[in-house]
Structure formats: C-alpha cells, structure tokens
Amino acid sequence: MRRYRRFSLYNSPYPAHDTGHGIDLYPETNVGVSPVAGEVLDTRTVGCPDRPYAADHDHLILIDTGDAVARVLHVEPCVEAGETVAVGDPLGGMVRSGFFGQWVDNHVHLEFRAPDRNPYRATGSLPLAVDCPVRGVGWDGTGRVVDAGETYAVLNAPAHPDPGPEPVSFVSLASDDGVPLDGGLPHYTGGGRLDRAPAGADGQASTLSLLGTRVGTARGRTVTWDDVAVTVDGERITGISLFASRESGFGVKLVSRPSAGEPSFAVGERVSVAVDPVAEPLRLG
Incomplete structure (x- = not known):
C-alpha cells in the first residue's frame, strides 16, 4: 500500500x-x-x-x-x-x-x-481484506478551505496525527466513537468501516454517529447510511467523501455541486459542517 x-x-x-x-x-x-x-x-x-x-x-x-x-x-x-x-x-x-x-x-x-468465474462481468468478485491498519481521526466539523474545484472543497482539518514530510500511516475521518469511515456520506448508498470489525459482528448491528448525529448502521465492516444531509454553514451539499489517506495534508473533502444548486467554496474560506436527519436524503448510487 x-x-x-x-x-x-x-x-x-x-x-x-x-x-x-x-x-x-x-x-x-x-x-x-x-x-x-x-x-x-x-x-x-x-x-x-x-x-x-x-x-x-x-x-x-x-x-x-x-x-x-x-x-x-x-x-x-x-x-x-x-x-x-x-x-x-x-x-x-x-x-x-x-x-x-x-x-x-x-x-x-x-x-x-475466482478462476472459474467470468472475469468480464461487472459483478461476482471476491471479498477483499486490506492488511493495512487505518487510524480514525476525530473532527469538530470546522476548517479552512485549502483546495477547491468545481465540485469539491478540501479542508485543512482534521490534520494528520503524524504530519512530517511523508506520513507512513493511513488515517480516515473517524465516527464519534473513533471508527475510521469510508464511502460517500450520504450520496452513495453504502459505506464502510476501515478498522477490524468486532469478532462475530457480521450478524450484529451497531450504530455510528458523526458530529453528534447518528449516520449509519454497521454489520461487520459494511455500513448502511441513515437518512441524513450534510450542510455547510446551513447550506445543503452533496456530502463528504471518505477514504484512507497517508497524505500530510489530510483533511475532509466536501462534495458540492453548484450545477445542482449547491454552494461553491473559495480557498481561504472558513466553514462549519453539520450532519442532520432528513426525510429525503440525496443518493447518487
């Protein structure tokens, strides 16, 4: 990795x-x-x-x-x-x-x-296990925009806990109880946890929260997102892009599409992010 x-x-x-x-x-x-x-x-x-x-x-x-x-x-x-x-x-x-x-x-x-399965089809692949520890990093929902494009903004927070010129450890945004998260919240239907799920957890549901709001239910390492919306300074956006990173400039990546009536962001702007329950969540896939 x-x-x-x-x-x-x-x-x-x-x-x-x-x-x-x-x-x-x-x-x-x-x-x-x-x-x-x-x-x-x-x-x-x-x-x-x-x-x-x-x-x-x-x-x-x-x-x-x-x-x-x-x-x-x-x-x-x-x-x-x-x-x-x-x-x-x-x-x-x-x-x-x-x-x-x-x-x-x-x-x-x-x-x-598997060798006996059709390799050209889009479905039918084997489960993957990543033998690479990922540390969850907590966040208070605030930050300054350090990079921005037509449909995204990257914040300077949370910071990588081991900055240096080239961090070797992977980190991900953590849930409120420290679970490293993966996926598109909430714009992709499913998400995941990047730690080692508790033994026997495949059949047991556990809830996850972010910024004080329940955001999903985990069974094993797979998470089903709740009906929530992400807002920035009170304006709704598409969501938060979640992944594991070893970049020294690690920070939250916000997905916002001005073409869909969502706000745009400029480098240097300070923002505050919230997650709230909604009746109609945005799902792109």
Whole structure:
C-alpha cells in the first residue's frame, strides 16, 4: 500500500464497491502502477457513461495472479496479453473515466475474480481484506478551505496525527466513537468501516454517529447510511467523501455541486459542517 497515497473500498457507486469487493488505489503520479504480480491475460476497451469532464471509454486489464484473476480498471494499457508484470510495474496511464464523479481523482480500480468465474462481468468478485491498519481521526466539523474545484472543497482539518514530510500511516475521518469511515456520506448508498470489525459482528448491528448525529448502521465492516444531509454553514451539499489517506495534508473533502444548486467554496474560506436527519436524503448510487 505504500505505493499509494490514498485508498477506498466503498467510496463509489460501482457494484463491486457495494460491500467492499473492490478497492480504488490512488498512486503518487498519473501512472497506473500494478498492485499485483502475474501474467496479463487480456486487455479490453469498454464503454462508460458519457460525461463532459471525462472520456467516454475505459479499459479493463485482466491479470492471472495464480490463485485468482485480478481485474484492473481506469488504466489505458501499455501491456499486452502474455506479458508478466510485477507489483509496482507500470500498466499504463490512468484515464479520467465516465464512471467517476467529477470530484473523484484518477485511480486504479482493483478486484479479484475466482478462476472459474467470468472475469468480464461487472459483478461476482471476491471479498477483499486490506492488511493495512487505518487510524480514525476525530473532527469538530470546522476548517479552512485549502483546495477547491468545481465540485469539491478540501479542508485543512482534521490534520494528520503524524504530519512530517511523508506520513507512513493511513488515517480516515473517524465516527464519534473513533471508527475510521469510508464511502460517500450520504450520496452513495453504502459505506464502510476501515478498522477490524468486532469478532462475530457480521450478524450484529451497531450504530455510528458523526458530529453528534447518528449516520449509519454497521454489520461487520459494511455500513448502511441513515437518512441524513450534510450542510455547510446551513447550506445543503452533496456530502463528504471518505477514504484512507497517508497524505500530510489530510483533511475532509466536501462534495458540492453548484450545477445542482449547491454552494461553491473559495480557498481561504472558513466553514462549519453539520450532519442532520432528513426525510429525503440525496443518493447518487
């Protein structure tokens, strides 16, 4: 995981992310480095949703890892069937796919499929376990905008607990009781917890809260979001983008779409974020 500055199991509407069966990996550059070793079985160009900010096609790379077939998406392949790749080898340049929300950075998507399952279908991948500890970082809901785009704003809080020039530990925004969170709150239906869920918790429900408001119910590591809305200084936005990061400038990423009547933000602006129950939550996927 040290080759990547960020990762997420749940922050996507793509079917494999619904229960954390796929992972998005964010390299340091726009080169899609291979997260696995093995033989390239096939590469294929596929269609994707037509977005004005993205390409209308994507790419699938299939790699035989021995025990499973790895599915890699969002990389324009510079490799061919029959080639052998090692972990960290370049697979090609990452593409800005129409599968992305506009606020999503380029990344490598990874899933694993059993050898006897169709590797070309969008569903049917194996559960993923990330052997990488993630520390939850608490937050009081306030911060200053340090980066902003057409559909997002990044705050300077919460800070990475081990700043330094290049932190090695991954952190994520924590629930009120310290659970590191993952997903799009509440704009993607499901989310996740990035710690090790309590033993036997798959059948037991536990509630999670953020900024004093109950936001979801966890069964095992998968979270179903409650009907909530995120507001900034009283104005409703799409939500909060949740992921694990080892970037020194770690901070909350707000998703706001002015084209949908939501506010925009400027670098240097100080904001206050709240989460409240609502009758009609926004769901994008």
